[in-house]
Amino acid sequence: MELSMTLAVAMLLLLLLPLLWSRRETRKQTSADGLKAYPIIGTLPHFVKNQDRLIEWSAGVISRCPTHTMFFNFKGIGLMAGAITANPANVEYIAKTNFRNYPKGESVVSAMEDFLGHGIFNSDGDQWLWQRKASSYEFSKRSLRSFVVSTVRFEVLERLLPLLSRAELDGLTLDVQDVLERFAFDNICCIAFGEDPACLTEEGLGSSGHAEFMHAFNDAQIIIMDRLVSPVKWAWRIKKLLNMEPERRMSEALATIHSYVNKIVRERSERGEARLAHKDDFMSRFVSRGEHSDESLRDAVTNFILAGRDTTSSALTWFLWMLSGHPGVEDKIVHEISALRASSGSKDATFSFDELREMHYLHAAITESMRLYPPVPIESRWCQHDDVLPDGTFVGKGWKIYYSSYAMARLEEIWGSDCAEYQPERWLDDEGVFRPESSFKYPIFHAGPRMCLGKEMAYIQMKSIVACVLERFSFQFVGGEGRPGLVLSVTLRMEGGLPMQVKKRGH
Template sequence: MELSSISTSLFFIILSFLPLLYFLYLHQDPRKQPHAHGLKSYPVVGTLPHFVKNRDRFLEWSTGVVKRSPTHTISFKGLGLTAGAITANPANVEYVLKTHFANYPKEGLISLAEDFLGRGIFSSDDEQWLWQRKAASYEFNKRSLRNFVVDSVRFEVVERLLPLLEQAAGRDGRTLDVQDVLERFAFDNICRVAFDDDPACLTEESMATPQSAEFMRAFDDAQNTILSRFLSPAKSLWRVKRLFNMEPERRMREAINTVHTYTERIVRERREKGGAGLARSDDFLSRFSQTVPWKGKEEASYR
């Protein structure tokens, strides 16, 4: 009986707040509302329901929403979500990342990926970001690096991607998961350009080493976990899950260990080659290593 009366009291208390919430929703400043084409904003929760509903197909869903927007940009704000915007407009990208980068600090977003990315160019601000950007811009403007990128991509296309597609279209007749194929294609290219390592993920399973396959799966797990952290209505819920070793944070811990072990092995092997080995390589790790001396540096600092 007592429990029933408490429940009834709570119900009427919550019910009494509904008119107030509705009033605030109707009279909030429209200039502060996210102008999200295709995203209906709900009272209190904002655009959160859209993110929850499409969390398992976020890339496909967000691409469609952005395409429908006249400005190719959508903004969002919802209960528990960090307010922000998604854009595919080149002018906006240049404005945020170049023209007025200082006005768009990552702040709380850094902690979502710091355990995986460290304090690299994608998860840093201010001076730490600036010197990394200058170093990257300087190297990417060199003809030798551009040629290395072109050669790496050409090899992957001619020797692996096209033969795979031809086999599927011809006598093989098998069905290909295009998203999976393109992810493997991109991953091989990134590894070759970043540290001149070929995981061969686009080749037949028998040709890719177990370590490479595990590395790719771990990298994918880490990315998906970071996305789930960002989409979580409770901003610190992932910290609780990590503390109690719950999914997906348990898988994230294992993925980080796999990725770091793999990359530190590459750095250690490159370090053992010395200056002569670095001079013969055009990948980004070798170029960065020549810019920043090895002495006094641990492998982990180059991840």
């Protein structure tokens, strides 16, 4: 009898708590987003209906919000509450002003832990801080920058350009997204831990081990994003426990990823520290500064691959697609490259760091493409204590807070009436010199204490690839009319790849 009464009271509380929570949030929430809230489940139906196009749909909703902050509250037990903002003042507040109140958070860290471990992109507090300091020290060295330039040079000259020449000669259609991912994978493996998988060689292209790893890496990112945007915080854990999809695929992907990365760590350990001390790759520098377990090295390798392969390949994939529809922009880039060659008198097959710095229009064109199609379209944080954002939006303890770079690019209040257009000139002053914007208005490389340390290296790599390729080739998109679909992943990938035909410049 006593047990029955206890269960009855517990059930009553479960029914009442969502309603009480709903009243509390209705009193505190001040922003309006136009979404109808339903009893008990709040705005959940809207998210379920649009879960396959969450980035695009939320950008549309945010554009209609007076403060450009979209509130959501899935009021049932175990469901999320939070907000997605595209307000630069809010981004500055979350990423810098009140940084300590908005860490990655336990829910984000735990959702990504089996993939990224506790590497720099999936850690908070002291664990994040020591990795940040160690990485910052290494990224500040000129020798690392020189190593990046030479590594990119080799990959461009010895692999990418010959691959494009063969495709042009044979009249092949290339999936340029796949080519760029392979290029970036080779590059980051050499820069980060001194390994060369040679994915752009004929042998590398046919290697099942590399192909399986990259497929698993892509699959893991899609499933991670599915975990992060799920309205039911613990749903993925239940699916994992019951070995349900997509968690069954995640287990298979992780087995492939860990096997590949563990092999790298094991071989590195077998070489011995004496031989590693004279290597220029980032991990050798990193290891020489202290003791690291195999697990921490595995986390570092996985985080490096995510940062170095997926962000730059995503940025360049969308850039080349944008360029295919804007021949005027392509002509200006080619003219800038030709003018630089004429003024310098250089006969080198690639470009030096100083020459790349002089390519202001190319820098603007890549930056503008990333504005419209950011490699990381949405960034998540977790609120530790009740707070109020600068636009007046109440944020409760334990809420998820997202800022959407994708949505920010499509707001007239931020970028003007031509915000939806591809206009590299918006980044140039009257003298044609590149003029950066605030990182809170343009958080493509994040902002505040978590600002991307590899920003300069990313631009070196992207500008070197584009300048060398466009000097020799042009590309024609053959994927049909309209914009390719977006793949909801940790990074913004293109659905179905980027099919393009390669033509020699001037032919």
